[in-house]
Amino acid sequence: MTTTEPVVSVRNLHKRYGSFTALDGVSFDIHRGETFALLGPNGAGKSTTIEILEGYRDRTSGEASVLGVDPGTGGLAWKARLGIVLQSTGESGNVTVREQLTHFAGFYPNPRDVDEVIAAVGLQDKQKTLIRKLSGGQRRRVDVALGIIGRPELLFLDEPTTGFDPEARRQFWQLIDSLKQDGTTILLTTHYLDEAAQLGDRAGVIAGGRLIDIGAIDEIGGAEARVPIVRWKQDGERKSVRTSEPGLVVAKIVAQLGEPEALEIIRPSLEDIYLQLVADHAAAEAADLMENAS
Amino acid sequence: MTTTTIPTLPAGRTIKLGLSRIRYEVKTYFRQGDAVFFSFLFPLVMLTIFSVAFSEQSFGSEAAPLSAAAFYLPGMLAAGLLLSGLQNLSIDIAGEKGDGTLKRFAGTPLPVLSYFIGKIGQVFATGILQAAMLLFVAGVVFQVELPSEPAKWATFAWVFLLGVSTSAILGIALSGLPRTGKSATAVIIPIALVLQFISGVYLGFSLLPEWLQNVASVFPLKWMAQGMRAVFLPEDFASLEQGGTWDLPGVLVVTAIWLVVGLAATRMTFRWIRKDS
Structure with a gap:
């Protein structure tokens, strides 16, 4: 594996739904170990982009490579290297936090330790509680825990801290910092710009299906x-x-x-x-x- | 190195994860009150109601009287196969499609086959438990005389195994029918209910008009119920069947055809998520 090869590479990505153009020629790279924040208003194309890269949607045209694989055809071995935190989840949750994490850990060849992950998301006190009995913010932390249990090389975080109180958000930032130190590459979408500033190394701003700016967090928008x-x-x-x-x-x-x-x-x-x-x-x-x- | 190598996953993990899914599925099944009542306990409740309501009536000839419990037992066993498999799984999987469970699995290295093994294993586990409870209650509480010949139990075994497999596979295949998880109950339960009424579960099959018997004969439940009657009813009841025999080869063939239909439909239609394009 060459270190220069980007973890995510997107070239001229287009996505059309009927006559509506959701993505109109988006290109960017994400390098190994980097946290890339994809920013933009609702409906701008953030989720479409991230879902194409996760393999959930097909692209209309353009090129996409995620960990060296076309996400449209990625198999199980490819998925074993990804962690995905989707934007919304609403499962019935008839299992406890610990049961769910232990079960999902079994899907991966080299999972993280369940206790460590429970501690990292701050759910030690709730580990024996059924997921459906947790608050919205606590369920979101379970989503994050499930996203990192497989020790992913690339982690997708689609609006991960929606519903978190300020303290939980600070804790989450610490968790992401520790993942970054482990070398995890992260693609983040968020509506909280302070979060993007805190966590991101680089950011891309997407509006109307186009990438209108891209650069280091402290350079984006230009010196002006x-x-x-x-x-x-x-x-x-x-x-x-x-x-x-x-x-x-x-x-x-x-x-x-x-x-x-x-x-x-x-x-x-x-x-x-x-x-x-x-x-x-x-x-x-x-x-x-x-x-x-x- | 200049090429990206993707590590391969260990062989045999599909089965291993399938077993892990069975444990998970069975555990969560018994934590949902509604499924346990409408799929698991329902035949037992119906058997009890019929046995108590018609306790004064005899369903056999004067020479060989048959209690309501004995008369309804085969039908309730067949209904159990339908409810534990088709009804339970189609509603369950449609719900998992709707609430994002399947979307989450789609983003993990869980093989689809392991997921199916988990579902089918859950149906087997709950179906066997359900049949055991029905037989126990019928035998002990309602004093139904259960067959003593091994050949009858061998018939029971294959009718049960084929029936539960077919019902489970059809449940997976039908899970794509409801458009949302919330509408699943409303779409599936009427189908299951109509099948039960025309297939000799609640109403004696011989009481139905011939055209309705012919319609029911297209579907597998009629044949599963017939197979169960062959095991648990006295021999002279065979004359009431269409064609005047238990027709076990017919039970085998029609149920097996539906198993294949279900497998093909599942293979063609099941996706973790609907990809737009």
Whole structure:
């Protein structure tokens, strides 16, 4: 196995449902050991992409390779190397957490230890409880546990922390960190941009079935989008300046006005940058439509 | 190395996982109250109701009277085969399709065959237990005289095994019929109920008009019930059957044909999930 070969490679991926184009030429690579966050609004094509890579959907055209295998034809030996946490699950859950994990561990050639996994998802106190009696967030943790029980090389996490309380989300982040340290490659979709910023090495933003930007988490959107903003109040009026030298700007304001009212220096978060990207894309689409119509 | 090598999975894991699935299936089966009542205990409940309701009536000739329990026992054994296999599995699997269980399996290295082994093993385990309970209650509580000839029990064994296999396979094949897991009960139970009424389970088969007997003869339940009557009813009852004999070769052939039909339908239609394209 060459180390340079990407774990996931997608080229010009298209997916059409009848006349609706869900994916319109998406291309990206995910490298070994990397956590890649796929971001985008609802209906943008995130789940379609991830489900094609998991082998759940057929692609209309384009190329896809997951662990060196075409996901459309991947067999059991291929599936043994994947971990999949689906977006939603609603099984009847007539087994206990421990029974379910022990049972699923048996599917894999080299599973993780059941006790370790139960501890990693923080369900030690619930391990003898029937899954159907767990809360939504606890059931989600069982989903995550089932996704990692087989010691996957590649883990798909489709909105994994929906329904988690803040503490559970922090615990989950720690778990993902430890998986990353084990060398697990992760493809994550999430609506929580702080989560993507925390966990992701790189991100791709998908909108309208197209990848509108891709890059390292701290570079996506370009340098322009990351220019800090200095805000303050002057004579009861809000003022703001975008500057790459916020310290100097603040020093000048202080020299002029003394201590300014309501002073802030804001660095755009991943969320701000993401929202700007999606808004710009929507505006460009609308402009295109207008042009075509006229 | 320049090529990606995919490690092969150990041989024999399909059977090993199938056995693991049987344990899991049986355990979860008895944790669902509704399935246990409508599939597992139902024939026993019906046998008890008929035996008590018609306790004053005789179903045999004056020379050889036959109690209601003895008369209904074969039908209830056949109904048990249908309920434990076809009804139970089709509803169960349709539910697992609907609630995402199968989608989850689709993303794991669990072989489809292991899943089927688990389902069929569960039907065998619950079917055998159900038949044992019916025979026990009939023999001990309702004083039905059970056959003593080994040949009769040999007939029982093959009718039971063929019947339970066919019923289980047809259950898997029919699981694709309901469009959602929630509608499964509404789609499957009427089919099972109609079959039971026209196949001599609740109503004596000889009481039905000939055309309805002919319709029922197309389906396997009539033949399973007939096979069970051949084991448990006195010889002179054979004259009431269509053609005046127990027709065990007919039982074998028709049930086996349905087994093959079920296998073919399963092979062609069963998918973990419906892939759109």
